[in-house]
Amino acid sequence: MIAHIVRMTLNAGASEDAKEAAFASLRNQGEVIPSVRSYVVGPDVGGDFEWGAMYVLDDLDGYWEYLKAPAHRHTDEIGLPLVDRFVSFDITDSTDPTIHQKIAELHRRRYAEDPGLTALVQALPSYDGSANPQD
Template identity: 45%
Template sequence: MIYHGNRFKLKAGVTQEQIEEALELMHTQGREIPVVKSYLVGREFGSGGFDWGAVFALEDLDAYWDYLTHPAHTRTEREGMRLLERFEAYDITDDDDPDFAAKVAALQQRHRDTDPVLKDLLAELPVNTGVSAVPAAGSGAA
C-alpha cells in the first residue's frame, strides 16, 4: 500500500472562494479516481508552516501511475499549482522493494516529461520539495 501525501501553503491573497474550489478539486480526486482506496483532505497541523494537506491511498505503483495521469488529478494540478507558495509531495509505503523510491521518482519524472504544462507549473513554484519536485539543472535529484 502507498499513502501519497501532499502538503501546501497558499500564496498571500488567495481568496476563500479559491481555497474552497481547490479543496473541492482534491476531494474530487478521492471520489472519482478509481484506484484511490481512501483519502483525506484537511488542515495541516504539522511542522513546516503548511496550510492544507491531502493523502491518497493507492494499492501499488501501477495505481500510482493511474492516479497521476487521471484527468481529475491533472485538473487539480493545472488549477491548484498557481495558488501555491510552497508544495511538498511524499509517500509512505509498506512495500519493502529497495528500489521503491527510484521507481516513484521515475513515475514522477515520466509524468512531468509527458506533461510540459505541469513541468512548467512545478518549476515556477517558489518552493517545491519531495517526490514531485522538478530536479535542479544538473542535480540528478527527483
C-alpha cells in the same frame, strides 16, 4: 500499499473562492480516481504547512493511474498557482528496495509527458518532492 502525501501553504493573494475550488478538486480526486483506496484532505495540524492531502494507493500501477487521472491534472491546473510552499512524499509498506526510485520515475515520466504541468511546478516558489522538475 503507498500513501501519497502533499502538504502546502497558499500564497496570501489566493481568494477564498479559488481556495475552496482547489480543495474541492483535491477531494474530488479521492472520489473519482478508481485506484484511490482512501483519502483525507484538510488542514495540516501540528506542522509548518497550512493544508494537506493524502491518497492511499495499492501499488505502482495505481499510483500511475492516480498521477495521470484528468481529475488530478485539473487540481494541478487550478491549485498550483495558489501555492507558496509545497512538499510531496510517500510512505509505503513495500519491501522492494528500489520502490523510491520507481516512484520517482513515475513522477519524471509524468513531467516528461506534460510540459504544461512541468511549467506549473517550476513556477512554484518552493517545492520539494519526488523527481522535482526544479532540480
